[in-house]
Amino acid sequence: MKRKPDDAFMDSIRIQGGIALQGKVRIQGSKNASLPVLAATLLTGEGSFIRNCPRIADVHSMVSLLKSLGCIVYWQERGIFVDSSNVRKGVMPREAVTGMRSSLCLLGALLGRCGEVNMEHPGGCVIGERPIDLHLSALKQMGVAFSEEKGQLKAVAERLHGAYIVLPFPSVGATENIILAGVAAEGETILEGAAREPEVLTLCRYLNCCGACIEGAGSSKIVIRGGRRLCGTEFRVQADRIVAGTYLLGCIGAGGSVFLEQAPAEEMEAVLLAAEEMGGRVCISREGIYVQAPERPLPVKLVTSPYPGFPTDLQSMALAVETKGSGCTSIEETIFENRFRILGDLKKMGAHIEQTDCGRVTVQGVEALHGTKVEAGELRGGAALVIAGLMAEEETLVGGCSYIYRGYENICRDFRELGARVTSV
Ligand code: UD1
Numbered sequence: 558m559k560r561k562p563d564d565a566f567m568d569s570i571r572i573q574g575g576i577a578l579q580g581k582v583r584i585q586g587s588k589n590a591s592l593p594v595l596a597a598t599l600l601t602g603e604g605s606f607i608r609n610c611p612r613i614a615d616v617h618s619m620v621s622l623l624k625s626l627g628c629i630v631y632w633q634e635r636g637i638f639v640d641s642s643n644v645r646k647g648v649m650p651r652e653a654v655t656g657m658r659s660s661l662c663l664l665g666a667l668l669g670r671c672g673e674v675n676m677e678h679p680g681g682c683v684i685g686e687r688p689i690d691l692h693l694s695a696l697k698q699m700g701v702a703f704s705e706e707k708g709q710l711k712a713v714a715e716r717l718h719g720a721y722i723v724l725p726f727p728s729v730g731a732t733e734n735i736i737l738a739g740v741a742a743e744g745e746t747i748l749e750g751a752a753r754e755p756e757v758l759t760l761c762r763y764l765n766c767c768g769a770c771i772e773g774a775g776s777s778k779i780v781i782r783g784g785r786r787l788c789g790t791e792f793r794v795q796a797d798r799i800v801a802g803t804y805l806l807g808c809i810g811a812g813g814s815v816f817l818e819q820a821p822a823e824e825m826e827a828v829l830l831a832a833e834e835m836g837g838r839v840c841i842s843r844e845g846i847y848v849q850a851p852e853r854p855l856p857v858k859l860v861t862s863p864y865p866g867f868p869t870d871l872q873s874m875a876l877a878v879e880t881k882g883s884g885c886t887s888i889e890e891t892i893f894e895n896r897f898r899i900l901g902d903l904k905k906m907g908a909h910i911e912q913t914d915c916g917r918v919t920v921q922g923v924e925a926l927h928g929t930k931v932e933a934g935e936l937r938g939g940a941a942l943v944i945a946g947l948m949a950e951e952e953t954l955v956g957g958c959s960y961i962y963r964g965y966e967n968i969c970r971d972f973r974e975l976g977a978r979v980t981s982v
């Protein structure tokens with residue numbers, strides 16, 4: 558029998574729109590929690606088993622990176638075993654680093670483990686400049702010296718030490734790097750202005766399970782007492798709040814009612830509030846989140862902001878939903894500058910959107926969107942185009958889907974479970 562190719566290896570997604578969603582879907586493990594925890598396994602020099610990691614491109618890249626550093630790494634069911642006892646040198650291969658921005662959190666972990674790192678400037682989604690100045694200046698305060706040789710970033714810490722650090726902006730990645738370096742540093746690190754994202758809390762919970770002493774995670778002041786011996790452990794990452802939010806907004810846009818199994822409602826307050834403002838009915842249980850779509854999405858005023866605000870990673874999906882809203886919605890993006898790259902494609906589908914300045918759009922809801930050929934230019938924007946396809950009449954073809962598979966295990970399968978007609982081609 559000829560094997561059907563796996564959805565995740567195809568580059569386009571074909572959607573037959575206009576079908577209300579119905580049913581339940583299990584939410585995959587969190588990408589943004591798994592990646593820093595996997596990086597943190599380096600600090601233990603022992604074996605750790607990280608449960609509930611999603612099988613997505615970014616996690617596969619992290620696995621390759623850890624292997625290239627000398628770790629023994631393998632998947633077991635839905636978890637990843639990492640033994641970092643053989644890591645000696647912090648040299649990261651070019652291909653792996655330029656493709657994935659979260660390789661940046663290996664910087665703090667490797668400095669802690671080896672005291673020296675050589676890496677390329679990290680890559681990631683095409684959503685703006687994404688500088689790393691906050692990472693570098695914080696690590697400098699902890700005794701790290703940086704230099705550049707032939708485009709390579711070289712970081713050396715003769716003696717990593719604690720510091721009093723104030724972040725002018727609560728960068729998630731910089732917070733994670735400071736924590737990773739801080740647990741290995743001598744003495745105490747006090748971090749003010751820390752990111753409060755749940756994924757930061759998860760990283761600290763993992764490290765504390767390994768024997769670290771970190772207090773205040775989840776608040777904007779984190780205190781790390783460094784220099785303790787860490788040991789490997791077994792740990793489970795939570796379900797992905799952004800994937801859950803994508804499917805929740807997909808339902809609000811396409812209509813129907815869905816149950817999001819294992820969705821982390823406690824991490825999704827701003828999103829659930831927005832869904833209710835859009836007219837959705839939301840019920841939370843211990844098993845997950847149930848959502849029922851309104852007749853037509855009500856207009857809202859959305860501003861993205863650091864956690865616990867509305868996440869920038871769900872802004873494009875909310876925008877797609879409001880293209881068929883019953884009024885005029887305004888959306889302000891305050892975190893990343895290039896998050897409105899999907900405007901052209903949404904307009905091609907019949908949406909009325911006006912960009913008033915680089916960080917702000919107004920959307921006048923229309924009665925119908927029309928299917929056409931569109932192109933994913935980045936991870937979250939790509940997922941938003943799939944949602945627009947579900948909402949549109951006729952057929953939509955979304956190209957460039959390798960971006961989407963960086964964050965979604967199988968978005969086609971998941972929407973099919975909810976009754977949508979979605980295939981990868
Ligand atoms: C993480 C998430 C990403 C999410 C983002 C914001 C991971 C793997 N990725 O990305 O999904 O969209 O948080 O919630 O967890 N900045 C600087 N200088 C720096 C660092 C950041 O100016 O040194 C700026 C960025 O350009 C951006 C803003 O700060 O405008 C937020 O970045 P940051 O919080 O660091 O995001 P990431 O950790 O890259």
